[in-house]
Amino acid sequence: MIKQRLFTPGPTDVPPEVLIEMAKPIFHHRTQRFKDMFAAVNEGLKKLLFTANDVLTIAGSGTAGMEAAMSCAIPRDKKVLVAQGGKFGERWVKVAKTYGLKVDEVKTEWGTAISPQTVKEKLATGDYGAVVVVYSETSTATACDLKGIAEVVKATDALLIADCITAAGTLPLKVDEWGVDIVASGSQKAFMLPPGLAFVSVSPKAWAQVEKITPPNFYLNLKAYRKSLAANDVPYTPAVTLIRGTQVSLDMIHKIGVEKVWARTALLARALREAMKAQGMSVFSKQPSDSVTGIVYPEGVEDKTFRNKVLRDKWGASVAGGQDFMEGKMFRVSHMGYVDPLDTIGLVAAIEYGLKACNVPVQIGKGVAVAADIIKDWA
């Protein structure tokens, strides 16, 4: 009789309104009905990203979206700067290398992110055709200064490609105002959907580059999606059910207002961080993302016992573990999408119970009170 709640940084919980919509019978995608629905979804996506750019919807994961962007838009004659401060930065280096691109991997310590200054210095050499950054690096729960980086990149000929998979719809992001050329995101994060869709916005500056490159692939060829999009259509069979859910979830988001959603996410993130600090715990990141919070385990906490046996199985709260060298050393909590104040307050109690079950001396209720006090300002 325990309710299961996802606090993992993807997948996140899906609202019943969306689940019900997706339970409806399939209809054919080569129809006006599909085009009408897709047109509405495309408008909603643009509004969410504050952009007039094309936003392409690809049946695939966020990785498919990033691969489409990187493989089709990064100039071949210049270097690509890939910021790498975690598992996803690492992945984009691999993608770039797969396509034989000239990669300059700029590493930062886990828990930190590349600075606009570093990007500026690199681009000043004139050697770069594109910059790839991760706005919210999920593995380290760290956000970079995307706005600052965009300001630097847009003054050059280089393209800025941002992995916004756990950032779009949750961290402040104004694509046109900031000048982010390509933004890729995924459905199972702030969009409150199951996994299965990637959303990719492409600026005119990026399209100009895409035009110069012979497509190195077929399914992830951005141009094919752009051509179909002009007729509110898709080149290959779309995931109709997921797109149907997207229409409902976007309506829900826009009813509240995107900027309000950002503020709410930030408040929940702050509540968790402060509650954890009140219990003597430390936040892993030096530049914490409000999408996801990474908390370092105190001495003696066994990760699997804490997360699976206690939090998930006993109290119904699923959180993620650490990755790579932080595996077993931290846990990560999502604040994205369909997670609300009462959930978050309950989660803090579950974390306190988990720590106690792992013999960490905590005063049950101390963190919960701190979280409740911060969340009172939720509007």
Add this chain to the structure above:
Amino acid sequence: MIKQRLFTPGPTDVPPEVLIEMAKPIFHHRTQRFKDMFAAVNEGLKKLLFTANDVLTIAGSGTAGMEAAMSCAIPRDKKVLVAQGGKFGERWVKVAKTYGLKVDEVKTEWGTAISPQTVKEKLATGDYGAVVVVYSETSTATACDLKGIAEVVKATDALLIADCITAAGTLPLKVDEWGVDIVASGSQKAFMLPPGLAFVSVSPKAWAQVEKITPPNFYLNLKAYRKSLAANDVPYTPAVTLIRGTQVSLDMIHKIGVEKVWARTALLARALREAMKAQGMSVFSKQPSDSVTGIVYPEGVEDKTFRNKVLRDKWGASVAGGQDFMEGKMFRVSHMGYVDPLDTIGLVAAIEYGLKACNVPVQIGKGVAVAADIIKDWA
């Protein structure tokens, strides 16, 4: 993006496992398939009530179950004692009068319940053929000593009919061991189902009385249900979808264990009471039921603002108001069925926010910490 949670003392939240089962296509009820399912449900109901008695399933509300019991089993030649300490006691008086029974309405102050001693004294006169009590009077959030009352009644020829609508599956109840002749309950409470079914257990002693009475009605004629039950069937078209859901919910309950469910409910109730006391609030009942808690509003709290605008619309927590002369003066919270620890901790925060929004000076987090500390012992 607020999750809606029902803390009302019926309806209560329904688990997704049950909702999914009920979403499956209809099948015909005059089939072996239905009989097999119904047999399993009947076994589950007996196990939940700790009884070898017949448990009848009626498509109707809990009121239908009580009316069936009262109209078919209460001897016409003697008086019926109806304990009345709230809206439901009041209703059973009305039902008894509707059928022309000789009603002795024994009133107790709201927030208290009839004692075994009072029942004993009344029955000593030899004038009574039946006693009707409400185990958990939902309107006043008050429980009577059903075990003590049963001990008194079973020593006589009188029947004990207990409204266990908000008690079965949530308060301790051992029908055979205690000797409760008729128990009526409803699906939308601890059974974790939508409204629409009444469950009525009938003892051999009660059947003997039923046999002596000419049925005064048709649809609610207990004998018709008994006759069909012998063949794992029902006399009139059953609510197949709800019975289907019942099979799943009973399996969930029995997987945990009925007595463990009682203990969990009691813990959540205690957590709420203590959290409220820590905030200077008072519990309405002098004999609080663990199924539902009634909390008296402090001066100046406007009921509809508190419950609807703040708790429900802003924080996603639905609670019930007071009834009759307590309307606008208290609110009531259910601990039955599919409500869990994290829900309850979150609810306490929502109540604190609600009080603050109504200008009651509360220290946000104080009650939440108290609740979290009590709930840590949940097992």
